[in-house]
Amino acid sequence: MLTDFQKLKIRHYFKLWDYERRGYIDFGDFMQLTNRILHIKGLSPDSAEYKSMVAYTRQLWEEVILPFADPKNEGKVSAEEYLRFAEHMLPIAKAMADRKEPDPYGAAFFQMMDTDGDGKVAYRDWAAFILAWGIKDHLVEHFTRMDTDGDGYITLDDLMALYNQFLFSDDPSEPGNYLFGALD
Numbered sequence: 001m002l003t004d005f006q007k008l009k010i011r012h013y014f015k016l017w018d019y020e021r022r023g024y025i026d027f028g029d030f031m032q033l034t035n036r037i038l039h040i041k042g043l044s045p046d047s048a049e050y051k052s053m054v055a056y057t058r059q060l061w062e063e064v065i066l067p068f069a070d071p072k073n074e075g076k077v078s079a080e081e082y083l084r085f086a087e088h089m090l091p092i093a094k095a096m097a098d099r100k101e102p103d104p105y106g107a108a109f110f111q112m113m114d115t116d117g118d119g120k121v122a123y124r125d126w127a128a129f130i131l132a133w134g135i136k137d138h139l140v141e142h143f144t145r146m147d148t149d150g151d152g153y154i155t156l157d158d159l160m161a162l163y164n165q166f167l168f169s170d171d172p173s174e175p176g177n178y179l180f181g182a183l184d
């Protein structure tokens with residue numbers, strides 16, 4: 001069972017996808033977010049990176065979200081369906097993380113967040129990424145907390161640790177809880 005704090009994070013995450021606040025997400029919502037990020041990165045639709053991110057988005061939707069979060073095969077996922085999906089998937093993801101199994105989506109996710117593509121996530125990368133999700137409050141404060149060694153960057157290893165905190169932590173003081181902005 002997820003705690004109330006964990007549910008708050010799942011609902012927050014769902015709302016980021018549900019940009020138009022319709023109460024459900026479909027493939028268009030999924031692609032729209034990817035397109036906003038690709039636009040920020042200034043990538044041409046012909047580029048390999050653009051194509052790989054579109055493929056990643058489609059794969060995530062078709063192979064992970066739809067089969068497990070849309071039991072009625074409606075092609076869309078409501079907030080409640082997403083919460084049940086998270087309750088089912090998070091223990092599996094936690095067991096994988098505990099075994100230090102590579103997360104197949106981690107690198108792609110990092111690539112999206114590294115908006116200028118130099119291999120590390122600086123504040124300006126993360127802020128551009130998070131603004132694409134429609135979040136604008138307390139950005140400097142949250143980035144500063146996530147950059148635990150204060151070198152100005154989040155590395156891939158940092159990101160995976162922060163992402164695991166976002167997914168699994170029940171301790172509101174952990175910085176990874178704010179990877180996707182302030183919780184509301």
Ligand SMILES: [Ca+2]
Nearest residue numbers: 070074076077
């Ligand atoms: Ca559904």
Ligand SMILES: [Ca+2]
Nearest residue numbers: 118120122125
């Ligand atoms: Ca960067």
Ligand SMILES: [Ca+2]
Nearest residue numbers: 147149151153
């Ligand atoms: Ca750092």
